[in-house]
Amino acid sequence: MALxxxxxxxxxxxxxxxxxxxxxxxxxxxxxxxLGPNGSGKSTTMRLMLGLDRGExxxxxxxxxxxxxxxxxRHVGALLEAKPFHPTRKARNHLRMLAAPNGIDxxxxxxxxxxxxxxxxxxxxxxxxxLGMGQRLGIAAALLGDPHTLILDEPSNGLDxxxxxxxRNLLKHLAQQGRSVFVSSHLLQEMxxxxxxxxxxxxxxxxxxxPVHDFISHSSLGSxxxxxxxxxxxxxxxxxxxxxxxxxxxxxxxxxxTAEQVGDAAHAAGLRLHQLAxxxxxxxxxxxxxxxxSEEFRGTHRPSEGGQR
Amino acid sequence: xxxxxxxxxxxxxxxGSTYWLIGSALVxxxxxxxxxxxxxxxxxxxxxxxxxxxxxxxxxGSTGAPLLMxxxxxxxxxxxxxHEYRHGMIRATLTAIPHxxxxxxxKVVSIAVLAALTSVMCVxxxxxxxxxxxxxxxxxxxxxxxxxxxxxxxxxxxxxxxxFAAILRNQTAAVAVLMLVPSLFEFIIQSVVVLIKTNSSxxxxxxxxxxxxxxxxxxxxSQMFVQxxxxxxxxxxxxAEPFGAVGxxxxxxxxxxxxxGGAYALFVRRDA
Numbered sequence: 001m002a003l004x005x006x007x008x009x010x011x012x013x014x015x016x017x018x019x020x021x022x023x024x025x026x027x028x029x030x031x032x033x034x035l036g037p038n039g040s041g042k043s044t045t046m047r048l049m050l051g052l053d054r055g056e057x058x059x060x061x062x063x064x065x066x067x068x069x070x071x072x073x074r075h076v077g078a079l080l081e082a083k084p085f086h087p088t089r090k091a092r093n094h095l096r097m098l099a100a101p102n103g104i105d106x107x108x109x110x111x112x113x114x115x116x117x118x119x120x121x122x123x124x125x126x127x128x129x130x131l132g133m134g135q136r137l138g139i140a141a142a143l144l145g146d147p148h149t150l151i152l153d154e155p156s157n158g159l160d161x162x163x164x165x166x167x168r169n170l171l172k173h174l175a176q177q178g179r180s181v182f183v184s185s186h187l188l189q190e191m192x193x194x195x196x197x198x199x200x201x202x203x204x205x206x207x208x209x210x211p212v213h214d215f216i217s218h219s220s221l222g223s224x225x226x227x228x229x230x231x232x233x234x235x236x237x238x239x240x241x242x243x244x245x246x247x248x249x250x251x252x253x254x255x256x257x258t259a260e261q262v263g264d265a266a267h268a269a270g271l272r273l274h275q276l277a278x279x280x281x282x283x284x285x286x287x288x289x290x291x292x293x294s295e296e297f298r299g300t301h302r303p304s305e306g307g308q309r
Numbered sequence: 310x311x312x313x314x315x316x317x318x319x320x321x322x323x324x325g326s327t328y329w330l331i332g333s334a335l336v337x338x339x340x341x342x343x344x345x346x347x348x349x350x351x352x353x354x355x356x357x358x359x360x361x362x363x364x365x366x367x368x369x370g371s372t373g374a375p376l377l378m379x380x381x382x383x384x385x386x387x388x389x390x391x392h393e394y395r396h397g398m399i400r401a402t403l404t405a406i407p408h409x410x411x412x413x414x415x416k417v418v419s420i421a422v423l424a425a426l427t428s429v430m431c432v433x434x435x436x437x438x439x440x441x442x443x444x445x446x447x448x449x450x451x452x453x454x455x456x457x458x459x460x461x462x463x464x465x466x467x468x469x470x471x472x473f474a475a476i477l478r479n480q481t482a483a484v485a486v487l488m489l490v491p492s493l494f495e496f497i498i499q500s501v502v503v504l505i506k507t508n509s510s511x512x513x514x515x516x517x518x519x520x521x522x523x524x525x526x527x528x529x530x531s532q533m534f535v536q537x538x539x540x541x542x543x544x545x546x547x548x549a550e551p552f553g554a555v556g557x558x559x560x561x562x563x564x565x566x567x568x569x570g571g572a573y574a575l576f577v578r579r580d581a
Contacts, residue, residue, distance in 0.1 A: 047400070047580070047581070050403075050404055050407075051403075051407055052400050052403055052404070052580065052581040053580040053581065054578065054579070054580055066407055067407040067408065069407070071312075072404065072405070072406075072407055073404070073405055076404075078404045080400050080401075080404070081397045081400055081401070083396075083397065084396075084397050084398060084400060084401040085396065085398065085401070086324060086392055086396045086398060087396065088324070088325055089323050089324050090323070093319075093323035094323075096319055096323065097316060097319040097320050097323060098316075098401060098405045100312075100315045100316050100318070100319040101312035101313060101315050101316040101405055101406050102312070102405060103312075141401065
């Protein structure tokens with residue numbers, strides 16, 4: 001099972017620095033989500049990892065660069081395009097073509113077709129496929145060599161809800177088998193259910209890297225709501241341990257500390273607590289907070305700036 | 310390298326254009342060879358077996374007409390790399406075979422072999438037509454010379470199509486360039502040179518601007534099978550002596566080699 005190590009990845013298009021000194025590790029047995037706003041460099045990073053784009057840095061798969069792998073599809077399965085196939089080459093033939101140079105037999109081709117649910121259209125021409133069917137064919141290609149590593153760029157694009165659930169279960173299952181799964185997605189709720197670790201980038205730079213729970217818990221949007229008859233004394237005690245305190249509807253909202261720290265501080269000060277409720281930020285909130293200043297493409301209409309009149 | 314050739318083999322076998330392009334080349338060859346052979350069979354003034362074979366094998370190309378099979382087979386070369394970019398296949402291809410040199414060389418080898426085989430079949434169709442209508446067979450030397458010229462020209466033509474598509478990364482543009490450079494651009498250059506030369510103080514003198522005409526790659530390459538053409542008469546009239554079959558073949562070969570070299574250099578350096 002492969003450890004993916006990306007080191008100092010960089011890419012410049014003209015005057016635009018698309019990827020800037022990105023380094024991260026994807027560990028076997030985990031699904032690592034790759035998040036970033038549109039144009040933040042996710043797809044470019046994935047192409048750099050596979051040697052498809054020329055740039056700086058190196059990515060190794062158990063110490064070997066992708067271009068150094070013998071029969072690469074047996075090691076790394078990749079999905080990088082929405083419809084990476086000739087529209088008139090039959091779906092099964094498309095997979096047979098990719099399988100041929102990797103020493104993969106036709107039986108495995110039929111297996112992955114069955115696995116992704118395209119058995120009924122295996123002889124069909126992909127030009128007539130829906131986006132979701134095209135994605136399934138792309139996923140089949142990625143799975144063709146039964147690889148220990150998967151790199152998938154927006155694999156859930158075009159999938160229906162059943163398809164998204166199927167994909168989530170599949171990727172989780174593959175990770176549980178000890179494989180490394182690196183997947184980008186715009187569907188943050190889906191990523192919250194799927195990913196164990198996150199790599200979050202903005203404008204090509206690393207914003208966060210680590211377990212999903214850490215990313216969310218570090219968000220300043222997480223808070224603890226406190227009700228107490230001793231608020232007057234409690235607020236200074238909390239501020240003394242680094243919390244920010246704001247009054248809210250008969251209580252206070254505390255940020256920057258955990259509920260346990262609030263309880264401990266109250267206990268130490270001999271103060272009574274009537275309610276202690278934790279509000280954890282969602283992945284979406286944490287993501288928006290982390291990438292708020294890193295949007296490559298920013299619309300002019302913002303509801304908070306007077307959109308509702 | 311074998312892996313990349315295996316990929317190209319399956320790629321060519323599983324795409325319809327391979328069949329309809331080769332089929333078209335063979336059907337055109339058969340239909341026109343039969344029609345020309347029929348016409349020659351009823352003619353009492355036409356030359357011997359060598360000339361008959363030249364006309365039939367090239368479907369009139371030996372008199373300076375475009376070699377139809379080259380244009381059809383040339384599309385195979387364009388599609389070889391053009392499909393990769395038109396349909397976003399290039400990234401899937403390079404994730405299956407990350408060695409770009411292997412991918413490029415496999416495409417060159419597979420298209421060269423396919424073009425050569427198709428042109429050999431076209432030559433055999435010409436022989437079949439000769440036999441069907443009881444015409445004189447060519448001499449051994451004429452058969453070898455003309456056949457080799459046709460096979461080489463068609464192969465180089467197809468490889469130039471592959472190179473155009475790899476350089477331009479645009480299938481439509483590559484088809485346009487492959488069709489227009491030999492048939493139109495070279496003709497325009499010839500016309501301009503003839504115009505300049507005939508209006509010069511020495512319209513029949515050798516050298517000068519007419520040297521350009523010897524190095525028009527496709528026209529030079531056609532010397533490998535052209536026996537006599539209007540273009541050749543005009544060139545000689547203004548003091549330009551075309552290269553022979555070998556010299557013309559070398560000019561075209563060098564041109565295609567340079568194109569392939571440029572295409573390869575770009576292919577290995579560019580983003581996929």
